[in-house]
Amino acid sequence: MREHPERLLDGKRITDCFSEGFFHTDFWWMWCTTFAFEPWHSAIEFRRYLNRFIHLFKTFDSMSGIYRTRFNQYDSIVRPLSKWLTEQGVTVQLGTRVTDLRLAEGDALTVEALTWTRDGRSEETVLGPDDLVLVTNGSMTADSTLGSTDTAPVLDTSGDAGSWQLWETLAAKRPGLLGDPSVFNSSITDSTWASFTVTTKDPTFFELMEKFSGSEAGKGGLITFKDSNWLLTIVLNHQPHFRDQPEDTFVWWGYGLFPDREGDFVRKPMRQCTGREILDEVLHHLRFEEGPQILDHSIVIPALMPYITSQFLVRRAGDRPQVVPEGSTNLAFIGQYAEVPDDVVFTVEYSVRTAWTAVARLLGLDRQPPPVYKGGHDPKVLVEALRTMHRR
16 A cells, blocks of 8 residues: 555545455454554555554564553653653643634734633633644543443533634634544544443452463453454453552453444443443353353443544545644644644654644754654565465
């Protein structure tokens, strides 16, 4: 696929580029459940992922080439960064929603003021000549809802999530320049999946899974039930997964890419299931005799995320704004819905790269982000990938 310019894939789904047989290969099962791709997602994003991670093909079944943090990413990355920024004098103002950016008249793209609301009141902050505005446009986790062991989460997208609403407001002011949020937030059925977190003080499930998989928790790959109607995948992380997790507590996680389908054992869509019903479905697939014991000793929190794969939806060039749009003097976009050529969304690196690019360009710095790795330019990587694909 590297021979074809990306623009030729504008508006195309993955299914437009592959025959039906491809979606029943081991490679597809591993790829789609590791990165959360679905057949109707963008061929552009799929192509980028193939190019970006071609060097991992040979170890993909074991995920031995994947870097892992010691704890969950919040404890390992966000917490230390937040502490460091606060110590440097950065003010983080929570409970505040930016609702509009006042743009100066003329062809240049200059933000003159921010309109924001907090505690029921609205105010405007006028910017100075040296102020910069970095906007996270769109959100993968907006409007997420939780259930419980005994209740199902209820999908609700009526809240007008702030990051989406702000992007819509800005895009309307400069059509064609600041992207099109409707491409990503108006196809809820295509971007929703369900996940669940299991907490228990009973080590039985971990012991059975380590025996079943042959891998210690945190050292193996994802475990996918490819015959599951929900396309279930479970992940056993190294314990403790949370920095403050008690020693006698175990936590694991799972998700289903097809939450609208009826379960194989629990005869209802995953999105309508309680946490206990979801865990019951998993245990029936595994056929563990200890299933009832595991169920009775587990707390299961299901979640519905309506935009979790919205960054993968079918798009065209220009649907995502450039990190620093043409003509901008003080405005940049960061996060998963800003455009970085060749790099792949749904990664921490993408967010970091957009922020680094924004700061470097707006401040005119010499130090630019490192180039995106392109393993496809390495003959050794290509040969190893080809051998791996033939084995699949």
